[in-house]
Amino acid sequence: MNGGEVTGRRAAGFNEPVPYGMVEVKRGYLKVGVENNDTLWGTVTPNKEISVDGFWMDQTEVTNSMYRQFVEWVRDSIIRERLADPSYGGDETFKIETDRYGEPVTPHLNWAKPIPWKKPTEDELRAIESVYTTHPIDGTKMLDTKQLTYRYEIFDYEKAALRKYRLNPKERNLNTDVEVNEDEVVMISKDTAYIDDNGEIVRQTIERPLSSLYDFLNTYIVHVYPDTTCWVNDFTNANNETYMKLYFSSATYNDYPVVGVTWEQAQAFCAWRTEFLLRGLGPQARYIQRYRLPTEIEWEYAARGKEGNPFPWQGNDMKSEKGCFFANFKPDKGNYTEDGNLITSAVGIYGANSNGLFDMAGNVAEMTSTVYTEAGVAAMADLNPELRYNAAKEDPYL
Numbered sequence: 001m002n003g004g005e006v007t008g009r010r011a012a013g014f015n016e017p018v019p020y021g022m023v024e025v026k027r028g029y030l031k032v033g034v035e036n037n038d039t040l041w042g043t044v045t046p047n048k049e050i051s052v053d054g055f056w057m058d059q060t061e062v063t064n065s066m067y068r069q070f071v072e073w074v075r076d077s078i079i080r081e082r083l084a085d086p087s088y089g090g091d092e093t094f095k096i097e098t099d100r101y102g103e104p105v106t107p108h109l110n111w112a113k114p115i116p117w118k119k120p121t122e123d124e125l126r127a128i129e130s131v132y133t134t135h136p137i138d139g140t141k142m143l144d145t146k147q148l149t150y151r152y153e154i155f156d157y158e159k160a161a162l163r164k165y166r167l168n169p170k171e172r173n174l175n176t177d178v179e180v181n182e183d184e185v186v187m188i189s190k191d192t193a194y195i196d197d198n199g200e201i202v203r204q205t206i207e208r209p210l211s212s213l214y215d216f217l218n219t220y221i222v223h224v225y226p227d228t229t230c231w232v233n234d235f236t237n238a239n240n241e242t243y244m245k246l247y248f249s250s251a252t253y254n255d256y257p258v259v260g261v262t263w264e265q266a267q268a269f270c271a272w273r274t275e276f277l278l279r280g281l282g283p284q285a286r287y288i289q290r291y292r293l294p295t296e297i298e299w300e301y302a303a304r305g306k307e308g309n310p311f312p313w314q315g316n317d318m319k320s321e322k323g324c325f326f327a328n329f330k331p332d333k334g335n336y337t338e339d340g341n342l343i344t345s346a347v348g349i350y351g352a353n354s355n356g357l358f359d360m361a362g363n364v365a366e367m368t369s370t371v372y373t374e375a376g377v378a379a380m381a382d383l384n385p386e387l388r389y390n391a392a393k394e395d396p397y398l
Contacts, residue, residue: 016287016288019056019277021058021059021060022056022057022058022059023056023057023059023355023356023357024054024055024056025054025055025056025057025298025301025302025355025357026054026306027051027052027053027054028051028052028301028306029049029050029051029052030049030050030052030297030300030301030304030308031047031048031049031050031308032047032048032050032297032300032377032380033046033047033048033376033377034046034047046376046377046378047377048377048378048380048382049382050297050380050382050383050385051382051383051384052297052298052301052384053384055294055298056289057294057298057302057355057357059348059352059356059357059358060257060347060348060357060358060359061257061258061347061358061359061363061364061366062257062258062269063254063255063256063257063258063347064247064248064253064254064255064256064257064258065254065255066258067226067248067258067261067269068248070150070224070269070272070273071143071148071224071225073272073276074148074149074150074224074272075131075143075148076115077109078130078131078147078148079115079127079128079130079131080094080095080109080110080111080113080115081094081095081109082127082130083115083124083127084109085127088123088124088126088127088130089121089123089124089126089127091124093110093113094109094110094113095107095108095109095110096108096109096110111279115128116128131143131144131147131148132144143225145223145225146199146223148223148224148225149195149201149221149222149223149224150221150222150224150268150271150272151193151219151220151221152219152220152268152271152272152275153217153218153219153220154217154218154220154271155213155216155217155218156190156216156217156218157216159188159216160213160216164186165186165188165210165216167210167211167212167213169181169182169184172184172186185209185210186209186210187207187208187209187210188207188208188209188210188215188216189205189206189207190205190206190208190215190216190217190218191203191204191205191218191219191220191390192204192205192206192218192219193219193220193221194219194221195221201221201222201223203220203221205390205394220264220267220268220271222264222265222267222268223265224265224268224269226248226258226259226260226261226265227260227261227262228244228245228247228248228260229244229260230259230260231243231244231247231259231260232244243343247259248260255346255347255348256344256345256346256347257344257347257359257363257364259344259364263367266293266367267293270290270291270292270293271290271291273291274290274291277291292369293367293368293369294368294369295368295369295370295384295385295386296368296369296370297370297380297384297385297386298368299366299368302355302357302360303353303357303360303361304353305353305354305355306354306355307354309353311326311361312326312327312353312357312360312361313326313327313351313353313361318331325338325339325340325350326350326351326361326362327339327350327359327361327362327363328340328341328344328345328350328359328362328363329361329362329363339362344363344364345363347359347363350362369386369388370386370387370388371387371388371389373387
């Protein structure tokens with residue numbers, strides 16, 4: 001007893017583990033937008049002062065090695081599904097359908113059972129070989145990348161919390177003087193995806209009447225293999241065939257940043273990385289924030305460092321006093337090599353900024369979760385701003 005005094009009920013303690021390969025960017029403030037007005041035309045350029053909460057960010061760009069782990073996980077999940085399939089021998093131990101008490105659970109793959117790579121039976125070999133194909137011209141055995149799809153679901157907690165989408169009509173308006181229309185139909189849009197009879201991914205944004213919490217559950221299916229042909233498609237009349245063939249697959253480039261990845265693939269990688277982490281955490285998983293792309297403001301805040309510099313390094317020069325470049329970029333017309341690299345460089349070989357982050361300028365372009373809008377900073381909140389929009393298939397190109 002506490003003598004009738006309210007002393008509070010404290011939640012159980014929890015120490016957030018430091019995510020592997022990440023650093024914490026402390027909360028703070030920055031000014032975004034163009035700092036100075038146009039002195040020639042007298043144009044007033046918008047800017048805004050914004051506060052950002054703390055967050056975690058990878059020290060480096062996602063490497064080929066990291067993304068390859070994702071691709072191989074997808075490959076192995078397909079093989080495990082087929083090893084459990086009766087048409088490939090039907091080894092039921094590759095799929096878990098009951099708990100330790102014999103009660104039925106949602107069927108899921110048994111990752112504790114290894115794939116028999118070395119001495120497979122005839123059926124097991126068929127399951128393993130089914131994810132590979134042979135090049136019809138040169139006979140090279142390679143992954144059938146069209147099969148490598150990752151399916152995931154995202155529950156939109158933010159949309160579900162909005163009053164206008166409450167399942168109970170009485171909760172949609174705080175004004176109790178307003179008469180509640182019990183028969184009001186609220187329309188909601190959600191993303192769906194499925195694989196058709198031809199094996200093609202069909203993505204749709206559908207609109208339907210709100211009826212349950214499942215209307216806030218979005219489904220995505222994404223081809224995960226990066227576009228290795230970007231080396232020849234993005235560089236006209238350039239001899240980049242070697243990079244196309246080896247950049248993603250060769251151990252030489254393990255620590256180089258992955259390229260040829262779409263925004264949808266980046267989102268899928270974050271979802272998989274979350275799934276991969278949560279599987280090993282058990283009950284503590286509910287306290288863990290999910291992996292995601294940073295917002296545009298988070299990225300800029302992290303890149304500018306603790307001092308809010310215009311560049312990730314101190315000052316406005318591109319080189320140190322000794323003439324060394326601060327980042328990997330094309331320093332001169334036609335001269336890619338002056339900074340010590342011809343193409344991308346291994347991550348983390350240039351100095352980190354004051355937040356402990358590498359390659360926040362140069363090397364490869366990076367993605368954020370924020371949608372582009374001509375309104376710019378005018379459309380942003382001044383507290384943890386994020387403007388999201390998942391473009392529908394019907395939306396026009398810019």
